[in-house]
Amino acid sequence: MPEEVEVGGESSVVVDVLVPVAVDVAYSYRLPPGLDAAEGDFVHVPLGTRETVGVVWSREVLGPGRGSNLKSVIGTVDLPPLPPRLRRFIDWVARWTLTPRGMVLRMAVRAPSHAGPERVRIGLRRAGPPPARLTPARIRVLDTLATLPDASKAELARAAGCSTGVIDGLIDEGTITPVVLSAEPLGGTLDPDFAAVRLEPSQKMAAGELVAAVTRRRFGTILLEGVTGAGKTEVYFEAVAAALRASRQVLITMPEIALTAQALDRFAARFGARPAEWHSAVPSRRRARVWLGVASGDVQIVIGARSSLFLPFANLGLIVVDEEHDPAYKQEDGVVYHARDMAVVRGRLEDVPVVLASATPALETRVNAEEGRYGHLVLAARVGGRSLPALAAINLRKTPPPRGSWISPPLAEAIGETIGRGEQVLLFLNRRGYAPLTLCRTCGHRFQCPNCSTWLVEHRFRNALMCHHCGHVERRPTQCPACGNADTLVPCGPGVERLTEEVEQRFPAARTLLLSSDAPGGAEHIREQLAAIARHEVDLVIGTQLVAKGHNFPSLTLVGVVDADVGLANGDPRAAERTFQMLQQVTGRAGRGDKPGRGLIQTWEPDHPVMRALVSGDGERFYRTETEMRRSAGLPPFGRLAAVIVSGGDRHAAEAHARALARAAVATIGAWRPAEQRLDVLGPAEAPLALLRGRHRFRLLVTASRAIDLQGFLRAALAAGPKARGDIRVDIDVEPQSF
Ligand code: ADP
Ligand code: ZN
Numbered sequence: 008m009p010e011e012v013e014v015g016g017e018s019s020v021v022v023d024v025l026v027p028v029a030v031d032v033a034y035s036y037r038l039p040p041g042l043d044a045a046e047g048d049f050v051h052v053p054l055g056t057r058e059t060v061g062v063v064w065s066r067e068v069l070g071p072g073r074g075s076n077l078k079s080v081i082g083t084v085d086l087p088p089l090p091p092r093l094r095r096f097i098d099w100v101a102r103w104t105l106t107p108r109g110m111v112l113r114m115a116v117r118a119p120s121h122a123g124p125e126r127v128r129i130g131l132r133r134a135g136p137p138p139a140r141l142t143p144a145r146i147r148v149l150d151t152l153a154t155l156p157d158a159s160k161a162e163l164a165r166a167a168g169c170s171t172g173v174i175d176g177l178i179d180e181g182t183i184t185p186v187v188l189s190a191e192p193l194g195g196t197l198d199p200d201f202a203a204v205r206l207e208p209s210q211k212m213a214a215g216e217l218v219a220a221v222t223r224r225r226f227g228t229i230l231l232e233g234v235t236g237a238g239k240t241e242v243y244f245e246a247v248a249a250a251l252r253a254s255r256q257v258l259i260t261m262p263e264i265a266l267t268a269q270a271l272d273r274f275a276a277r278f279g280a281r282p283a284e285w286h287s288a289v290p291s292r293r294r295a296r297v298w299l300g301v302a303s304g305d306v307q308i309v310i311g312a313r314s315s316l317f318l319p320f321a322n323l324g325l326i327v328v329d330e331e332h333d334p335a336y337k338q339e340d341g342v343v344y345h346a347r348d349m350a351v352v353r354g355r356l357e358d359v360p361v362v363l364a365s366a367t368p369a370l371e372t373r374v375n376a377e378e379g380r381y382g383h384l385v386l387a388a389r390v391g392g393r394s395l396p397a398l399a400a401i402n403l404r405k406t407p408p409p410r411g412s413w414i415s416p417p418l419a420e421a422i423g424e425t426i427g428r429g430e431q432v433l434l435f436l437n438r439r440g441y442a443p444l445t446l447c448r449t450c451g452h453r454f455q456c457p458n459c460s461t462w463l464v465e466h467r468f469r470n471a472l473m474c475h476h477c478g479h480v481e482r483r484p485t486q487c488p489a490c491g492n493a494d495t496l497v498p499c500g501p502g503v504e505r506l507t508e509e510v511e512q513r514f515p516a517a518r519t520l521l522l523s524s525d526a527p528g529g530a531e532h533i534r535e536q537l538a539a540i541a542r543h544e545v546d547l548v549i550g551t552q553l554v555a556k557g558h559n560f561p562s563l564t565l566v567g568v569v570d571a572d573v574g575l576a577n578g579d580p581r582a583a584e585r586t587f588q589m590l591q592q593v594t595g596r597a598g599r600g601d602k603p604g605r606g607l608i609q610t611w612e613p614d615h616p617v618m619r620a621l622v623s624g625d626g627e628r629f630y631r632t633e634t635e636m637r638r639s640a641g642l643p644p645f646g647r648l649a650a651v652i653v654s655g656g657d658r659h660a661a662e663a664h665a666r667a668l669a670r671a672a673v674a675t676i677g678a679w680r681p682a683e684q685r686l687d688v689l690g691p692a693e694a695p696l697a698l699l700r701g702r703h704r705f706r707l708l709v710t711a712s713r714a715i716d717l718q719g720f721l722r723a724a725l726a727a728g729p730k731a732r733g734d735i736r737v738d739i740d741v742e743p744q745s746f
Pocket of ligand 2: 456457458459474475476477478479700
């Protein structure tokens, strides 16, 4: 019983409760007598005509007579409170991304509350005295509970033949108490000394720095940069071990679920037990248990995707962001945020070190390290004296593939040799499906998505044309829908399916495997395929960007990049950096075992700076040039940038809204720009993907000096602009990945 209530007699305790819906404000509720809730507690509250679970964001005592007009909290929920640092993180992310706080909260509490008290296995127990008012339904509930202890609310209601409201009433009166049921353990205890390797001197030095950072228990960001196969993972394992010894929790984020799976096995080999796994493919009941285990401190290590940043750590000691450069760290739907950047924010709020690991750091990260904002540890060579793969470009102008083929003679020869020696080959092509475009030879008709401004991709194994943006699928017709001619439709360009077909024809004896994220069977299947490659049960792997990342395939000695130019054509200022990173990563899969590796890069533009940097091994120079381009354009990290996307089903309405918004934004500039600073609003122009899922999209770009409060300006500009009506939507992307 809160003291304040007793003293004042009529004073009331008011709590502001944030609910996991798209609102920014925390609604105020009165705490009824006999019920108390502290900041961070989960509570049941009325919301409109329904009831929802929210989290107490703040709590205050009002003088007599005040707050009596407020609705009352219905009851508390037996979940561990949301830690204050996580609540501050939620506030921070919401402010940074211009998202309603409730939407960010939803990411943090989806596991326990979405699974609901029932699915998290919150059981009910008879606790307090019998209720003052006994109805037949209540009697049935109490009788049933005696024979069904630990039933969930839904189970109990069903067995007693009543609504859950009856049970809620009994919970409110304290007769029944919800309890979190103990579940089976989430895994064994991790042992920091289970199987440590003997580190090489350069690894030892880097590990020493990380261990010191963990021991210091202070925030700081450290870039751990090391060529592919440099032993970065073994280095950060030492930091993880240090955190375990200090009984503090560790969060390791990975950009891709397929990597999470491999990492779990590696952690198990090093620490003697598997850490907890966290991503959308983990079954919801298990996720709920991980959430509770993280909150109680029982879960020592979490390996997770982006969303693991929103877990309620009781006692965090270290965050590691592996493959920090990976574009998959950007979440583009719902709350638009970059998980690497938000990891640094979480680390600051938790006051723990953050390690960013990569062989090809993002330009932003490198600049942060160079300018001293981040620490910087470098592992310059591969472990065990292994050499980096030798990279060479194959000039497709000089040695083009035969007609209807995608593998040039030099690459074909290298493949044959490598397989002949009993070694493994990886062919990389970042295009899913059979062909990126289907064309009528007679009339030139091209198949376009009805909902998006993109071509439909042919998927031959499914006999379908598909949109990779909205999921639209149609059967591949036998005759052209425009001119009616039969047998005139031809696939244009290669996808991995088509490449597989060619490989199987040219190397019929090789064991071939196509690894693509859209293969049936999902994450589990991909995990098995990756393991089969690592065990050398396959000679020739064909893969999309899924294989480019972080994997360790000991027998792989040749990587062939089939079309190095794919990503360079789209005019995005980040395209060169992205392509460089991806090709460096994918060729870095070669030669990680005992035998040296090489990479052959097919390109129509061997003189492109990206190809030159790869072949010469002078990544430094490439990055310097790219950095200077960004600096002179005032783009991130040297300036600030946000995209405002206005979309709607009607093109004119969307465009008109975007124009009005741009006018309002321009009129707002004056108040936000000190004389010597830069703040500009560009557009509107058609957004890249001008039509997406049936919505027409227009984009404003806002660029500003670093010192400008960009979010503040955006908020003011949006407030000054017209209200979005009908199906018009305005989405903000702070520091967009493509611009
Ligand atoms: P990175 O993460 O930098 O690509 P890894 O940590 O995966 O590199 O190391 C590459 C390979 O070398 C792995 O198989 C790893 O187990 C092994 N390795 C790393 N450090 C050592 C070491 N000091 N002694 C022996 N093997 C090592
Ligand atoms: Zn589409």
